[in-house]
Amino acid sequence: FVITIMVLLIATVIGTTLITFSMNGITRNEHREKTNQAAKLAEDGIDHITLKINKELEQAIEEVLEDTKKKYYKLNFISKSQFINAFNDKFDDILQKYECDSGTHVMNENGEKKYDACYIKTPANPLDTIRTVKFKSVGTANDATKTVVAEVKLGAVYSDVPKILNYAVSTSGDGNLMLNGGVSINGDVKADGNIIVSNSAYIPSPLIERRWKDSTYPAIGGETVFPSESKNAKLFVNPSNGRLFVIKPEALDNWKGCDNKFFDRVNYNDVFKHNFHEMKESNCLYDIQSVKNVTSYLFNEDLPDLMETGTAEPFDVENMVNIGKMALAQKVIKNDNEYSVYKLPVNSSYYAKKPTWFKYGIQTIIDGKTHEIKGENGNEYFRLTALLGNNNFIDRTKYTLDGNFHLYGSNIIITGLYSSNTFKGNYYISNKKPVINIDPDDEKPDESKSYEEKKGIPRASIRIEDGKHTFDGNFYLDKGDITNKALNINRGEHTFKGVYFVDGDLEINGVLGSPLKPAIINADAIFFVNGNVDLKHVLINTPGDSGLIIFATGDITYNYATSQGNNLEDYFNEKQQEINMFLYSQKGKVELHGTVSNYKINGGVAGKNVFLTGIRGSIERASIKSGFTRNFPSVREQEKSESRLMIDYDEDIVTTFHKLQNIGITYHDLDSFKPIMVSRKYEN
Secondary structure, X not given: OHHHHHHHHHHHHHHHHHHHHHHHHHHHHHHXXXXXXXXXXXXXXXXXXXXXXXXXXXXXXXXXXXXXXXXXXXXXXXXXHXXXXXXXXXXXXXXXXXEOOOOOOEEEEEOOEEEEEEEEOOOXXXXXXXXXXXXXXXXXEOOEEEEEEEEEEEEEEEEOOOHHHHOOEEEOXXXXXXXXXXXXXXXXXXXXXXXXXXXXXXXXXXXXXXXXXXXXXXXXXXXXXXXXXOOEOEEEEOOOOOEEEEEOHHHOOOOOOEOOEOOOOOOHHHHHOOOHHHOOOOOOOEEEEEHHHHHHHOOOOOOOEXXXXXXXXXXXXXXXXXXXXXXXXXXXXOOHHHOEXXXXXXXXXXXXXXXXXXXXXXXXXXXXXXXXXXXXXXXXXXXXXXXXXXXXXXXXXXXXXXXXXEEEOOEEEEOXXXXXXXXXXXXXXXXXXXXXXXXXXXXXXXXXXXXXXXXXXXXXXXXXXXXXXXXXXXXXXXXXXXXXXXXXXXXXXXXXXXXXXXXXXXXXXXXXXXXXXXXXXXXXXXXXXXXXEEEEOEEEEOOOOOOEEEEEOOOEEEEOOOOOOOOOHHHHOOOOEEEEEEEEEEEEEEEEEEOOOOEEEEEEXXXXXXXXXXXXXXXXXXXXXOOOOEEOOOHHHHHOXXXXXXXXXXXXXXXXXXXXXXXXXXXXXXXXXXOEEEEEEEOO
8 A cells, every 4th residue: 555655756746747747848839939039020020111211212212313403403413422422321311210219210010029120320431322231129029039230231332324324235114125046245235125035037128039048056155244143144034014025937938928927038127126025825826924034035055044134214304305405405506695796607717716606607618728617716606507507518628617506597418439538526506597797888786586496407417428538526416407417427437526415316228328338437436316217328436445325216227238238249248347346225125236337235135125136157159140149058057156146245335425424424233232231140
């Protein structure tokens, strides 16, 4: 009996001990769970305050950009430090609102669970738009508390050039990136919308029977300019706004018809004029896939890193033209009563001692002499009007204009194979005619009428028929009354340096000139064009560190080779033409062909729509008599050859953009920055 009692007693003690241990374990587990919940709540507090401040920073970016835009409309161009200070003032105000000691904490409470987050005042470099800031967050779950201190990078990305200049190729908004055939891109690529690919290239010539040629798929490679662990080029796609359209090669040359086009081969227009956003499903011409599949249709083995992106705002070209117009008007135009009036046509050298108004303009003559029109003591002001609206520079003349020139209701027309003229300084050319008293007996113009304007003159601001001419300065060019052209060149060799604000179309059409050679443009300039840009049968030279940037609101088409030139050996283009150039179309398309043409662009291409087509390797004339017939390489031969349309990103092209500073115009931009967690440390 005693033994039984002892056994029961021992069992009771052991049971009680086990129950106690079990209860302690449950208590510890419950406390650990509460502590983990508190830690998670503290982290949620860090996330909450980070997102809240980042949202307010995005709003601050918009406000700073809008304020800057308003200043620029008043020609109040600010420095980099002023722009950054304006943003950082807002940055400081936002952070100060959430300071731990004096601000409003970011809190959330749900029963006995809550967090409380705030900003720990952190010193910052006043010229940095991205900062590492400290946040503290206290999480509470019932009676458990955890405190975490985190360092987070926040702010905005500053740039003194438009964002589009960061990419080799990019599209914006709901536009399309079309890559037909063996084109080659080295650098980062960004597609906000759809991507269309094919392994066929198109020849833009009506004289070739079969215009679609078999080729490889496009190549995208090279190195990125963005901070990255991988140095591979980045291919940014937007799955929420774009899809991948793979063109079916058998449909491009199909006599049975495709897309309801019976007995007619698919034309290039049929391809790029589709409304891709309205297409719901694949058809006889396209296989529709996720845009993320695009790397499966690239020719190169070293693929770019695929990244996702959002839709970016386009660069406002028309706004830049308006700002340039106002800036040059301020530089060039004086009041009527400040000018001394010259009452005869100018046809020889003229050295002005004060601002001078040439009422009858400049009418050159052939006298075998070199003439200058400029200030006697430096940079002078001139106004040019003309009875018929034309300042004529005829054949076999050589004139140099240097100063600030206001052409009011008159333009510049240059003719003659052997003419050679130079235009230096600042030029404001308005094609509206002033209503002025041009009676030579008057001592001065009728000021009461001088600013009334008639219908504009018909021609472009500058029209060049031939010769060899140099433009070196800053120009505002107006379009004509019966044409949208503002700058029109047919043939000759011409040099353009400086900054050009073109309020109309820019056309260089060597086809209208001699069929024996193209128009030649030597460029170290930036053009802002409120219109279309059409470059046909044009050889563009950018020697050394020179560069050409063209920003246009409308379409940009560059086609070096043409049907007129295809008879000539030069237009087999076995020697690749290399150009330092960047092309951007805000509302239209940039279209480049590398089938007969053969060129490499060091810079980039961007636009709402970008259409690139090309093959690889050499082409040969099939018959001398046939002239326009070509032998194109097989796909196997192309796989071993370089592309005839290469676009290599070059950071140096941005130096050309900085030519804006020559007339006092600065450019500043901010882009949102995705917050980065730098460190996280628990204090208890």
